[in-house]
Amino acid sequence: MPRAATGQPRVEDRQVVNGMVYKIRTGISWRDLPERYSSWQTAHTRFRRYALDGVFTRALQQIQAHVDAAGDIDWLVQIDSTIVRALQHAAATAKRGTHRPDEPYDHALGRSRGELTTKIHLACGGKGRPLAILLTPGQRHDSICARPLLERIRVPRTGPGRPRCRPDQVIADKAYSSRGSRAYRRKRGISCTIPEKADQQQHRHNRGRRGGRPPAFDRQIYRRRNVVERCFNRLKGFRGITTRYDKTATSYEAAFSLASFLLWARSV
Template identity: 45%
Template sequence: MSRFQLLSDEQWSLIEDLLPAPTGKPGRPFRDARSMVEGIIYRYRCGIAWRDVPEAFGPWQTIWTWHRRMSADGTWDAVLTRLLSAAHAAGIIDWSVSVDSTIARAHQHGTNLTRHTQGAGSNYTNPRIEPPDHGIGRSRGGLTSKIHHLVDGRGRPLVVLVSPGQANDAPVFEHLLAHLRVPRLRGGSARTRPDRVRGDKAYSSRAIRAELRRRGIVAVIPQPSDQIAHRQRRGSRGGRPPAFDTADYKSRNVIERGFNTTKQWRGLATRYDKLAVVYRGAAVLRAITLWLPHLSDTP
């Protein structure tokens, strides 16, 4: 396999029909969709500027335009949904899910545009609409963004969202859970409910626990010390402590290992993209490449 061929033939066949086809319109010669997708993967894997993408993949302007459009029109989300449906049908999704986020420092080339931060925030309901703050916020580490993941029991992403770096994790959780929807290949209602949710202390809130309890989802979330102290001060009025499975919580480390794998793409470990839609599209594409080997015979 050439260093410029990043997907096997079998992996490409799983997603080919969902990607744009040549239009036949006059103009520059059309480069096939596979070279465009592999050019996008190459750019984010290496963390290079778009204009430095090797000519073997085609004109860099075309590659960027493809990625920008497919991030905004939902093509990458549709591809990931297709793979999740196939994985669900094959019984390889572990529905004991984990939730967390990881910080990515925003490079100066990704922040040189006007950002409206007063009352702004990422659009979690429709992440394909560009937010006024472009998903960049100022935290202790400077200008940063967060990638939020809901992953299965083996650390493979099911839902991907992007927020400013200073955003709290807990308010994003309800949106991650709302976007969890895996259609069934043979019809019927899509699966939207995991068996259990593992999260760290950032997700220990009454609202989150109440929602999980209402939907019959087991919460494996430890309580922070301040919540424990508050309950104990109230005595019998504080109620019983929430159930917590210490042994099961150890499996939450799959999401930490998953973030390490995701950030092997240098263009995700550091954010070079100006637009949150484009950056999230790359994170969804990374999730696609993590699922593809599990659905083909080629690693």
């Protein structure tokens, strides 16, 4: 945890981080944080500072590196997305032209059937532990986000060597069966198990020999796609994740990283 060189004596880090976990777990506002976790101003200020500095993201990468060094990461990666409702308070961000350069312009807020929503794109390992996340507005299609999501997988090495970024295999549903997504994974040498849409099958049949062969699909491997759904269920046990209360995408992503870190810590 980063520490200030000067100033008044700090509140213990464990006490403040426990307050952050309590807030994300229960979904309460910062002002309602119990006094045993220090003042809510201290917890909120430190959480916001850690979010901007990427403290929780680095902590998540460190625990992933140690687990990978022990050979306990299953690189049969599943990707999927889920939509969470954003309260009207989450839309009270700065006016146009005054947003921070380290924040996305739309703060990952969009309009869909559920009014203000945010879509969480998740890549998890074969044991149901998060490897990478991507936040987008709720109306963003899954196939557009497949490439940036896979590029966010980055597990460092405990010793020398470059981080591991390439899964052994990717499992996804029909939303990720576009030709562009398949071409990208083929270029990186990543095998995938993704069912083909009916209109894509019909288009390939209409082209005859020029349509090419159907993509490989293993039904037995595809049955493991429920792992990513179970991972979403565990993460949504945190009420601060199930409903978005944070105004900025950086704070909401930091909360998601902290919840993901707890899932990894429980499984080690």
